[in-house]
Amino acid sequence: MTFVKEFSTQSFENVRRALLARAEIALLDVREEFLHARSHPLFAANLPLSRLELDAPLRLPRRDVPIVVMDDGEGLAQRAAERLSQLGYTSIALLEGGLKGWARAGGELFKDVNVPSKAFGELVESERHTPSLDAAQVQALLDREADVVVLDARRFDEYQTMNIPGSVNVPGAELVLRARQLAPNPATRIIVNCAGRTRSIIGAQSLINAGVPNPVASLRDGTIGWTLAGQPLAHGSTRRFDPRVDDAIRLAAATAARDVADRAHVGRTSRDEARRWADEAVRSVYRFDVRTPDEYEAGHVPGFRSAPGGQLVQETEMFATVRGARVILADNDGVRANMTASWLAQMNVEVYVVDGLTGADFSEKGPAPAPRFAVTPPDVEEISPAGLLTLLQARGTVVLDLTASANYVKRHIPGAWFAIRSQLGEAVRKLPDAERYVVTCGSSLLARFAAPELAALTGKPVQVLAGGTAAWIAADLPLESGETRLASPRIDRYPRPYEGSDNAREAMSAYLEWEHGLVAQLGRDGTHGFHVI
Structure with missing residues (x-):
């Protein structure tokens, strides 16, 4: 007879109360990503049961953090709760009624992935009226060789897959640091794009918030809008920002970024205090280095993990899974951490920037070490x-x-x-x-x-x-490819409508329509606490 451990349940009302109080809570959807993307609460972070031992120690750094586990009645939540308990987590509950219980209690349900960040981006555009140009307008500027630069705010691998012809890859957190060097003439128009909308909006508004003197706009609807307009995309491009920054430009960017962070009420801390907070383990603490991965591996502050700032803002719940946790950011230039923190603060995250770091503090090289509670795999043959x-x-x-x-x-x-x-x-x-x-x-x-x-x-x-x-x-042994033998359906990943130019036009259009509706969903949900400076 198999013993099933019993766990308490948490109601929709209790979870909502914790979110509104900014208390620590990890609301975990343990289904595979494809199912998560079909329907989930706003702050339900996807942490699939299939990878729990690998991902939980990194994403749930405090073993007594309040955890609420959910599924859609498949029995995965119970299995995940048992496994989390075996991993040493001590405050685990099941969401009462699962996904259907959330909906029956009046909870709003969201589609897609990284929804808190995408919804926040839509709120920013709605409240700040971030300037934008559509695909035809941008193409016309490029055709007449106007004084314009197009900056792609995505990761380099995404940029290489498809990009606006002639654009330069400048991931989101790099924009304020690099823009003045890429467009030294204040009359040069800067256009920021991504695949859809969020990183375009946040990138363009970052430059505006930081007082970059150039006219700035986002590319409306990104490469999706470009594709729907019938305009060709480039593939395999390698244009990237120059990693070197003029000292005067860096200083100007740092001054502007600190001003933005102060307006957003970003907290300040020191290296020693950040380390003490993490060691005390009375709060969930995430410490992130928001520079590029290459810079991180060349040298970082011990205890900090790599989280390039643009992606941290785009995928906040994947990096900082515990809602209500303390997030600490570091860089070596005074720009990227402050700009990233300014957005997280507006997303109702308790965020701090480490001040006073010197070159000697970036003493640890290579990839990040294993998390504190890394799980030892079983002995196998x-x-x-x-x-x-x-x-x-x-x-x-x-x-x-x-x-x-x-x-x-x-x-x-x-x-x-x-x-x-x-x-x-x-x-x-x-x-x-x-x-x-x-x-x-x-x-x-x-x-x-x-x-x-x-x-x-x-x-x-x-x-x-x-x-x-x-x-x-x-070992150079034979390989094959294709969907040859699938014993499980391919539900481990949600196919993003914005990842390629060969997606159905209907799917792209539906995705854009969904993004436009997120502000209304935020209003109905009411748990986010977002504010826009």
Whole structure:
């Protein structure tokens, strides 16, 4: 007989009360991202059950933080609560009635991902009337070679996928620091774009808030609007900002950014106080370095994690999952942390910027260390890529790949089946008969957690591919691609309508219509506490 641990429940009213009081709460939607994107409360952060051991220690840094877990009646919330309890979290409850209970109680439900940030962006445009130009107007400026620069505020990989011809990649937090150097003539028009709307609006308004003298506008509806207008996009472009900044420009930008932060009531702190707050563990504390990933790896303040400022504002609930937590930002120029903090403060986040940092403080190099409560994976039996290759030459071995579905479709071990860990019970019923199983993923880490679960489900021997599919690829062994064998549906990721130019026009138009409706949804929800300076 299987023992099911009982957890208390939290009502919609209690969760709403905590949000309005700015109390700490982690409202977790433990479904896969595709299902999360179909419907969820505004501040429900997506933390799928399938990756809980890997992601919870990073995203939930305090073990006694109040956690409310939800699903849509699939039973995932109960399983997630049990697993969180095993990981050492002590204040766990289930959302009363799950998603349907939230709706029955009168709670507003939102679609898509990163909704708090997108809704906030729409509110900013609504209240500040951020200037914008449509695709035809921008194309006309470019056609007549007007004095104009187009700055793409997305990540570099997004920019490379598709961009406005002639544009320069300047991710959001870099704009105020770099704009005066990219457009030294105050008469030069600056146009900021992203794929949709949010980063265009926030980027353009950042420049306006910081007093950049140039005329500034966002590209209305981003590359979606550009595509719907029938205008061609470039692909594979490599134009990026020059990392060097003139001292006079940096000083002017820093002065302006500090003024914006002060107007937004951003808190100030020191390196030692920030470290003490994190060590005390009486509050959930996130410490982020908002510079570029390359700068972070070259040297960062110990204890700070990389979160480029533009993405932190765009994906706030993914970085700082606990609503009501304390967020601390650092940079080495006085611009990027202050501008990023100014937006987080307006999003009702308790945010501080570290003052007084010197070059010596950025002493730790390389990627961020493991989080404080990193989970040790279970001991498993491993098999080398060469050993697996030998096994596959005979019958009886089934390979199960738990990587992201997009990675699986791109390339996987010939004959491997794709599955989502949280769906293993359903997936094994679709697999062929096997004498043994070999589990893999990109690095083997997730596979190590899944191997004992698969063994319990099947009663068969289970091994883990040492080094994961990355080791198989490094050994120059055969690969195949495509949606060849899907034991689980591809629900691990929501396909964004703004990620490519080959999406259906109807989906792009529907996405833009949804974004335009977010301000009204914010009003009906009433829990956000956003304010716009």
